[in-house]
Amino acid sequence: MGRKLIIILGPTAVGKTDYSIREALKYGSPVISCDSRQIYREMSIGTAVPSDEQLAAVRHYFIHSHPVTGLYSAGRYEVEALALVERLFEEGHDTLVMAGGSGFYIDAFCRGLDDFPPVDMELRESLNRRLADEGVESLRLDLKRLDPESYAAIDIANGQRVLRALEVCLSSGRPFSSFKTSPARKRNFEIEKVGLTRPRDELYARINRRVLEMVDAGLVEEVAGLSAYRHLPALQTVGYREIFQYLDGEISLDRAVELVQRNTRHYAKRQLAYWARDPEIRWIPAV
Numbered sequence: 001m002g003r004k005l006i007i008i009l010g011p012t013a014v015g016k017t018d019y020s021i022r023e024a025l026k027y028g029s030p031v032i033s034c035d036s037r038q039i040y041r042e043m044s045i046g047t048a049v050p051s052d053e054q055l056a057a058v059r060h061y062f063i064h065s066h067p068v069t070g071l072y073s074a075g076r077y078e079v080e081a082l083a084l085v086e087r088l089f090e091e092g093h094d095t096l097v098m099a100g101g102s103g104f105y106i107d108a109f110c111r112g113l114d115d116f117p118p119v120d121m122e123l124r125e126s127l128n129r130r131l132a133d134e135g136v137e138s139l140r141l142d143l144k145r146l147d148p149e150s151y152a153a154i155d156i157a158n159g160q161r162v163l164r165a166l167e168v169c170l171s172s173g174r175p176f177s178s179f180k181t182s183p184a185r186k187r188n189f190e191i192e193k194v195g196l197t198r199p200r201d202e203l204y205a206r207i208n209r210r211v212l213e214m215v216d217a218g219l220v221e222e223v224a225g226l227s228a229y230r231h232l233p234a235l236q237t238v239g240y241r242e243i244f245q246y247l248d249g250e251i252s253l254d255r256a257v258e259l260v261q262r263n264t265r266h267y268a269k270r271q272l273a274y275w276a277r278d279p280e281i282r283w284i285p286a287v
Contacts, residue, residue: 045219117168
């Protein structure tokens, strides 16, 4: 085919950013981010966006590219990222590098999304209110009852993912998982998936250390500055929910940090379980 896209994936804190920059420099490619939170301009510390030095090393796309107030989805990412990739190939690149940990976004880009029913905006508003008032646990219980397969497969700590799956179940009368049966759409370039791994103890130690570094860098202040947007799906995520609990006086800062560390470790475990089903991934040790 002559045109290749290399996707660097793996659990949070495994070292995707440094590895993808080295690969991008080797091929003269930019880095196309595939992270469902790093796209938001207002969310930097809690999403572990690349540092200024890393961003300066190579051109990055889909980092701080969209406002937190705008609705964003895997379907929109598929359209925008495919258009970008086609443009970059046309400009003369023969190998491109994509990096990220959002499995659903990567699947959308590689395979395309099935034809889900149209959005019922009243239902979405109702579910968003429940998410804000009751937390993601309330929606998770409904999803587990209506669609155990999706409950087991998606990131159930991600309020936006749970909301979307439940929304489809309620609006269509069918499980969300029943729509994900279409054959993969053809892409006119080769896709190579490279997964980075580390021993679990080492990965968890990196996660714990990174959370402490986030707090030192001003995570609490960043979350406090986003209080006006806390009801939005983008803020219903690990690292933000727990700090909001601290700011609300529900828990101490030390407890909030412990919860961010624990929930991030759980998220990394779910990421690995999600990708374990994909035989196309070539796993290598992160260095």
